[in-house]
Amino acid sequence: MSSQDAIFSFIHDTQFDDLPSDVVKMAERCCLDLLGVAVAGRQTELSEIITEHAVSLFGAGKETATIPFTGQIASPAGSALAMGMTIDAFDAHDGHRLTKGHAGAAVLPALLAFVYSLSDAQGMISGTEFITTLVIGYETSLRAGIALHATACDYHTSGAWNAIGAAAIGARLLKLNSEQTRHALGIAEYHGPRSQMMRCIDHPTMLKDGSGWGAMAGVSAAYLAKSGFTGAPAITLEDEDVIPYWDDLYERWEILAQYFKPYPVCRWAQPAIQAVSDLMEQQSLNHQEIIEIEIRTFHEGVCLGGHAPKTTEEAQYAIAFPVAALIVRGTLGANEISSHSLCDPLILALSQKIILKERDEYNAKFPGERWADVAITLNNGEVLKTPATCPNGDPENPLTDDHMLRKFHNLCQGAIHKATIEGIVKSVGGLTSDPNAMAELLGLLKHPVIENEHLYK
Template sequence: MAHAFNEFVHGLRYDDLPASVRDFARRWLLDLIGVAAGGVRTDLSHIIRNHAARQFGAGSGAARMLFDGRVVSAAGAALAGGMTIDALDGHDGHKLTKGHVGCGVFPALLALSQAENSTAGDDFLTALVIGYEIGTRAGIALHRTVPDYHTSGAWIAVACAALGARVLGLDAVRTREAIGIAEYHGPRSQMMRCIDAPTMVKDGSGWGAMTGVSAAYLAAAGFTGAPAVTVEAPEVADLWSDLGSNWRILEQYYKPFPVCRWAQPPLLATLGLRDAHGIASTDVDHIEITTFHHSLRLATRRPKTTEQAQYSTSFPTAVAMVRGHVGPDDIALHNLSDREVLRLSDSMVITESDDYNAAFPARRIAHATLVLKDGRRLTSPPTEATGDPENPVPMEQVRRKFRAYATPVLRAERIADIEAAIANLATGGLDALSTAVTGPIDEPANAPAPVRPEPGGAAHR
């Protein structure tokens, strides 16, 4: 492994980070915690946290699971936390990885920090940035070097192993072994299988976080596994040569809705027409969507689970047309049988565009046509999802989303404590944040969500 990579993992300090990078680290941290709070009520989260409590007993290093309170091993807490965040597909992502980094990096880093009593808040923020930088590059490298499309867990594993090496203070040799172990055992699972048949396996994020944490501890014990091809292969050297100068944490996109990013351009195009023309869903005969191929593959019309609802183009688009918003409660199990939503989802005509396919993955574009019952046709401009890095949303919108997702399960005082702990993390230490996000939720797990996030409006280009 190159000296520059090792120096970046172990030598980067908070003072080395540009102000914009520090700000985005706090932004994604707040957003991830909000999505975790929203995801904790899902069946997926309940099952995986109970599994971690039973199967990942704490040894000498222990950590508490996100919004649960039970103590497990660091690997178990990383697994449960990554899958709890991924249970609600509302977290940040990256266009070129076609996936996510933060949803696995944050819970793994928190678990490692608890297990190893690493409480410096400025170092936590620095390590979070390191995780984004390494995970994003590993994801791009994997797409470049293999023909299959793998889930995010594959590159999350590499990032989490690097963070484990940093927290554990591994030397250069054992850091290299940790990265190699994580790449080899990372879940190179078939992403499009979960698109075509959505289940709780989702994006492999928790499994990748668990693998990366385990890889670091294995390397510390003398286990070998180098080299990591996605880091050391000559054909990806350019991706690693700009560590510390090209900050890829700034390239992540923000999600205003808790559904697959590929469904969001059609959703926003429809929502834009609804709002601009004051159209009620009952005025609409059917909706026509023109989009890109991967969005077309999100084909579940009548979801029976929240996973199917999150990996659908037609269902959340229909929800947006009927209700004017799409939040966690709208894709929850008890909200999947609305007759008007199902009418529009069933009748939706979805086709793909060669031009939109050619633009993918750097751009995700769609347009919508509302075919009204009186015969009129209203067509949107080409629309991209809100929150792309080229046009980031204001931080206040991220805060509103956090509060909306957290309100059903956390007291107002605790929500305020989390926001304050993140704002003061560099000087105040990690303990306050750790305590606030690892205690059990404050409300019953089946409590209805009384607050909805603001959709953010349509972005037309």
């Protein structure tokens, strides 16, 4: 079997029984975590703008799909766009180190868009099929992302490669044949947003990581291929140089390399945040006694900067402000990156005392590993130093099930009703065992978030 045939077979022929138990559990974790992030993201100005855009310009026609947590409908492509950018709006979603980005932010919105649009025509898919297709989307996206990073000269956003996973989901659920599938994957790769990631790091705005556009491109690609639209072969799947990234399907699962974030900011900032958090567990820190904070980390982390962010996007793509917020407030959650906290004089004053430096040793380990160490100088002359630290939530030091559940509840609290929160937890946990769980989950996701002032402008 050729590499191309093996990939197409993986997309169309994989069954739930082919998935190891740890892969199934990881998919359930990813699903619940992403839904929690989507609830938090719905409270951003970004999400409101993109949802209105999706409903008005990508409105429902023959094919319709619910936009989760809004109570509104759009076309499948519009729904995927809105939810993908909503997840991307709140930087607490799962990611993958070697891709330097996020598969789930496009894959889950695409999957839900297809499931909603097809449920009336084809009947409700089973929970096991939902999980199986989610895994296929992740695995296709992540391998395409690794292949693209290995063969491209620029650092591109996640939308450039997670669009391919979204198209793979569509190819499976729309039952495309092998030729149509090849075209769908090629269209998605060609139309996926090849946007420059460091441009958004240098100038943080609502553009974020391109995942919403990737989700939309992938969903559109599958429907286009079904209609006979043709696309160039996907280089990240078919070029001879990338075959090694695809020749061990079923033997190695990239989804198991996912990390989960304890804090709602860029993963590159989290080694330093983790180092300070660990230090604070050992002894109390009074921000008024601090003269200087030196953070040593890898180049990309230093590029985050962010001493005085003006928007939540700038606060999420920052390192200085979140570290200062953690020390001043004793916690780093949604409130600390909201518009209400960005003008906190105590946080801003401490943020200005932070110095960022590169360390060659950490540069050499990136992107496979992300490290930082911190030195805090007090006004009595004492210097508190942390060891070299990597963030919690990596595959080597995963967050516990209890931590993941607390995170979900914290993200949802006050935004959706308690019964909805508990119902989502139960439904996601029952997708592979309860025949009613899939329908229950889809119904719960139609509940809009409770309207209140934007928390995270």
